[in-house]
Amino acid sequence: MRLSALTVLLVLASLGVAGCLKKTGPKPAAEGAQELSWKDPAQEQAWLNAYHNSRFGFCDARMLADLWQHSVEDAQARVGMKLKAGVEDWQIDKWFIDPAREKAIANGLYCDPFDEGYKLSDVEALAQAWGIGVSDAKLVLSEKLVYGGRELADYAVQDAWMSTDGAYYDGEYDEGMEDEGYLAEAFWQSALTYCDARLLAEWWGVDPWDAKVALGQKVTNGFSLDEIERDVMGPAREHARKRGEVCAIWEGDVSYEDADALACFWGTTLEDAKVRIGQKLTNGDKDILDRVLSQARSACP
Known part of the structure; x- marks a missing residue:
């Protein structure tokens, strides 16, 4: 006996297998599969x-x-x-x-605070407010970015500036802090960098803050950068070179994006570019670096 197609379908439906004959189309991606739609150029x-x-x-x-x-x-x-x-x-x-x-x-x-737009002066304010070194302050700010995000880090920086602007240090009033703050500001307004202050501090055996104040005093007394370089920074740089000291890029206020642009411009890896930048900062060639960086930003946007 021949059965019609309709009869066959009715029999299969009664057995609960008719749905297996449907075309199901492509299977959905497995759960947890990588979402790639954001790659649309x-x-x-x-x-x-x-x-x-x-x-x-x-x-x-x-x-x-x-x-x-x-x-x-x-x-x-x-x-x-x-x-x-x-x-x-x-x-x-x-x-x-x-x-x-x-x-x-x-x-x-940990995240680099300078990639978030914080400045060396922010880290310096934290170091002064907390009574720790600049490198330690940078590390703590990095931790705050990871643990609590930008809001927690911003709160710490704002609080530090409030305490230092009031000439307070570790909770105690220091009458000389206002003068030191003025000299430190003169340092920051010059073409000198934190790299310069740290190298000088190591040469003299003092804290970077004291070196920065001393350099700020030179600036306010009318010494030119050439004179400061010849009489003060020259011996400090020579001391650093003998010890194989190279400044980090952040010590010259050079960002990750700047280093990346220079790596593109120089045709090197990012790590090699960082070393090259550090060497220029250590040698006092920040002005040359800034000119090259301007070219790099145009050539490698």
Whole structure:
């Protein structure tokens, strides 16, 4: 006996297998599979702009990059896509930033405050307010960026400036602090760098703050930079060269983005560029470095 197609389908339906004959189309991606829609080149710049216009910073992106195994820029684009799609800040925090923060803390990952836009003067104010060295203050500020984000770091910096502007140090009033603050400001307004102050401090065996005040005194007394270089910084640089001392890029107020542009301009790796920058800072060639950096920013935007 021949059965019609309709009869066959009715029999299969009664057995609960008719659905197996349907075309199901492509299977959805497995749960947890990598989301790649944010890689769309046509919209990537818009997503990056969305990220940069948000309250999230470079440190957040760096932690996410570590969590997702992306580049920092890809992490920014991925979050920017979600922001453009209407995902709110608190949701980004809860779903992405918090897990990234936990991993960063567990792995001992710290963010560079200068990548977040903080200045050497901010770190110096923290060091003065907390009674610790500048390098230690930079490390603590890095920890605050990881543990509590930009808000916690901003609060610490603002509090430090309030205490130092009032001429207080470790909670005790110092009548000489106002004069020292004036001389330190003269130092910062000059073309000298923290690298210069630290090298001089090591040569004289004093604290970097004292070296900075002494250099500020030279500036206010009318000494030219050439005279300061010849009479004061020259011996300090020679001492540093004999010891193989090289300044870090942040000690010359050079950012990660600046180093990256110089690496592109020089045709070297980022690490090699950092060493080269450090050598120029140590040798007192900040003016030359600034001119090259201007060219690099134009050639490698």
